[in-house]
Amino acid sequence: MNSLARLAITMGDPAGIGPEIIVKACKRVAGRLGRDLAVVVIGSRAALERARALVGDAPAFADAAPGALAAPLSLLAADVERAPLRTGEVSAEGGRFAYLAVERAVELALAGKVDAIVTAPLNKEALNLAGYHYSGHTEMLAALTDTRSSVMLLLHGPMRVSHVTTHVALASVPKLLTPERLRRTVDLTHQALRDLGIARPRIAIAALNPHAGEGGLFGREDIDITAPVIAQYVAAGFDVTGPVPGDTVFVKLRAQQFDAVVAMYHDQGHIPVKLLGFDVDPVTGAWRSLSGVNVTLGLPVIRTSVDHGTAFDIAGRGIANEDSLIEAMDVAVAMAATRRAARAAA
Secondary structure: OOOOEEEEEEOOOOOOOHHHHHHHHHHHOHHHEOOOEEEEEEEOHHHHHHHHHHHOOOOOOEEOEOOEOOOOEEEEEOOOOOOOOOOOOOOHHHHHHHHHHHHHHHHHHHOOOOOEEEEOOOOHHHHHHOOOOOOOHHHHHHHHOOOOOOEEEEEEOOEEEEEOOOOOOHHHHHHHOOHHHHHHHHHHHHHHHHHOOOOOOEEEEEOOOHHHHHHHOOOOHHHHHHHHHHHHHHHOOOEEEEEEOHHHHHHHHHOOOOOEEEEOOHHHHHHHHHHHHEEEOOOOOOEEEEOOEEEEEOOOOOEEEEOOOOOOOOOOOOOOOOHHHHHHHHHHHHHHHHHHHHHHHO
C-alpha cells in the first residue's frame, strides 16, 4: 500500500499571509517530502516567490501541471495574473485567485490525484469583489462538490468541536435546530473521529439554552428536540451524552471526558477552541502562536484548513505563524491514511 500522502495546499488570498505560512510550513516538513508526503501548492507563482525571498533558505517549488503532479514539492498556477497582487491589500484579483485555487484543488481531489485539500485563508470581501458570493470556504466547497450540506469541525489538541449551525444570525439558530440537522452533525462528527483513529468516539451535545432549558423555563429546544435525538443514539449503542450545559461542556471536553462536542452555533463552538489555541504575549499583546484546524465534514473529499484569517495587517513582514497550517496538514494526512487503510481492507 502506498503510504505517500498527497496534499493540495491552496494559497488562499495571495495578498495575505497564505504564501508566507505555506513556505514556512514546507520548510519545516522538508525532511518528509518524497518520503511520506508530497505537496502541490495552488495559487500565484509571483506571490510564492515573494514569500520565499521573505522567509529565506526556502525550498524550491517545481512547476506542476494538472495531469503530472510527480514532484514532491510543486506549484500549480491557479491562473495568470490579470492585475498586480499587492501584499496586504484587498482586491478582486486576490479573491479570484483564492476561488480558482480551491476550484483546481477540488478537481484534483475528485479525480484522485491528491488525497486531501488543505486551505490557507481567503478574504470574504475580496472573494465577493471577484464575483464569488460565498460566505467562506465551507459554502464554496459544498457548491463545488455538489454537497447538500456540510459541517464545520474545529480541532486544537483534544478540543474537537463540530457545529450544528455556523454563519447564520443567532436569532435563526433555534429554527435551524431540527432533528435531521442534529443527526447529520452527530453522524459526520462520529465518522470524523473514526477517521482520526478513535475507535469508539464519545460525543457530547451542547445545550442550546442556559442550563439546558432549566426544565422549560429558558426554552424547550433541548427538551423537545435534542434530548430525543440523543436517546435514539444511546439506544443504538453510541456513546452520546447530553444535552450538556454550554458553560460546563467544554471544561469536560478539555478534561478529555469526551472526544468531541457538538456545538449549537458558531460562537458557542469557536470561542473555547480559539481561546485555548491562540497564544498572546501578555506583555506586548502580540500573537505568539495561532493553533487550530478547521475541517469540513460531509464533502466527498478531505478538506482541512488553518483556523485564522488572512492577516493583511502583517502580510509581507515575515512574522506570520505557520503552526496552524502544519496542524492542518497533519490532520489531513491522518484522515487520508485512515481512509486509505479502510479501502485496502474492504
